[in-house]
Amino acid sequence: MAGLHKSEFQNPVINWIDSRLPVFTMLQKEYGVFPTPRNFNYLWNFGALAMINLVIMIATGIFLAMNYTPHATMAFDSVERIMRDVNYGWLLRYVHMNGASMFFIVVYIHMFRGLYYGSYKTPRELLWILGVIILLLMMATAFMGYVLPWGQMSYWGATVITNLFSAFPIIGDSIVTWLWGGFSVDNPTLNRFFSLHYLLPFVLVGVVFLHIAALHITGSNNPLGIDVKGPQDTLPFHPYYTIKDSVGICVYLLVFACFVFFAPNYLGHPDNYIPANPLVTPAHIVPEWYFLPFYAILRSVPDKLGGVLLMFASIGVLALLPWLDTSPVRSARFRPIYRILFWVLAVACVVLGVCGAKPAEGIWVVLSRIATAYYFLHFLVILPVLGKFERTLPLPESISRAVLPTGGGGPLPGGAAAKPMEKA
Amino acid sequence: MADSAAAPHAAPNTGGAEVTKRDFLKLVTAAGAAVGVGAIVWPLVDSMNPAADVLALSSTTVDLAPVQVGQAITVMWRGKPVFVRHRSAEEIAKAKADDKGRLPDPMTDAARVKPGKEQWLIVVGICTHLGCVPIGNRSTEVRGEYGGWFCPCHGSHYDTSGRIRLGPAPANLAVPPYAFEGDTKIKIG
């Protein structure tokens, strides 16, 4: 019949649907037989983990919203009611609360994996940029979610972060008033944050879809950072990687459960169990742990506008990374100097995180300035220059040659020596 | 416009330099659409600005009589804290002396109080850095190196005139609009 998709599924019901809307064919192609490099290590689990995490956040969030009241005088009490009176409300909230932290743990590891193995390099630039957009959306979502319980940290965190925009000359104050819907963080602010906190996760779903779509055009990178040369270099996604991802998911859920059941408030701040008070700022306000490195960059600059710009720039440079790193070799395994500098960068980020949690005085200011300087130096100076000078190690001929004990059996198709992109 | 069969009304392609009626229509349509989109988006954006009830300038009346010399109170105005401080003679003298000191946001003390009412300093209690409420309204609290207020969030020091002296804040504590309605009564707003 004209216009019907030729489905290969035997089951008559599936076949009938698939002929009219080939979703089963698509799933089979993209997640069943999808050719995936055979040498993934466990760092390649974290994309799947992030997807699971997003689903968990949306599921728990929708049920929390059924009992939550977005009003300045009632929000705090409604969250306490969720904790004490609603059946399993404590579980929903603790999963959602710690889920946000797990989400950032997973995504940060996912990103550092990309940094180490050069996954942002051509042809995966757009895939990487979509990732940076996902990070920004996650940050906005988590920030607005943290405001919802309307505790002291919610209130003052919202005040400090929205005030960042007042740093912009001329229009700054109008922007802040517009964000607040008033002259201070108040009920209109809480209402719009709830609305957006509900919306943005679904925008995230959309961007994640594009992220995956782009991934399935270029195919995955792998620990060797060299291109797939043929079928001997790949495995079908199912069952090989569905199983490997499942193992990772078990470990992830174990860690998640440890937080939820044994230390549900470990990553939070006790002051958020004090109802918001617009007249008293807590002596020491800190953002959630996942924002600390950015907060440290903000505070490392003595100038208000400068600090704000530098903080946004710290994410901006990530989007430019595919063009800042000039080395044609992807994986740090074959880049002896980059491999060390990668860890220096990782340490700088941890130092920034620690500094962000400390009061902005004495040694912490000095340390955060050094770490901030290295962060930008790494991306803006070292990476562009290093690519020109570094003597990279010889790349293996193919994935199968490198990872199979027998050397991958059989000759490579069509004399596929490493292409110029992979050779230094 | 290369495919003249698909676009029968298009002028023959003469190298692309010629401006046709169709180009004009396209421009007008695009411009019209842009205005239309703007007209639709603006109400959405503006709905997020302060609503009429929020704007309705709420004013607060404050009785100053119970505030002793050296004391300060905090009152709410437009959802913000306002500091009302009864300054001592030394504090006023210090503020005046500092008029010529190093001020990141230069302003004389006289310009920040009402003439003849120099003992009353009335400022919005919001740090001009990122909006925390500075401490120091209670005499038992830390008042910073200049004896006014200290913002613990990122370490801004204000003097006894509420002027920024040290730290990341760019401006002095704001003086709200207010008027004396008697010797010991003010109306803020």
Ligand code: HEM
């Ligand atoms: C990207 C996904 C999401 C992230 C990162 C996120 C993050 C957060 C965070 C950090 C909190 C504060 C938790 C606390 O301290 O109590 C929160 C609260 C909340 N979120 Fe989400 N959220 C996400 C998705 C959603 C969705 C999809 C909904 C609803 C449809 C939702 C509804 C709520 C509600 C009602 C609260 C207030 C209750 C509470 O404080 O526990 N969230 N969210």
Ligand code: FES
């Ligand atoms: S908000 Fe007061 S110093 Fe930053």
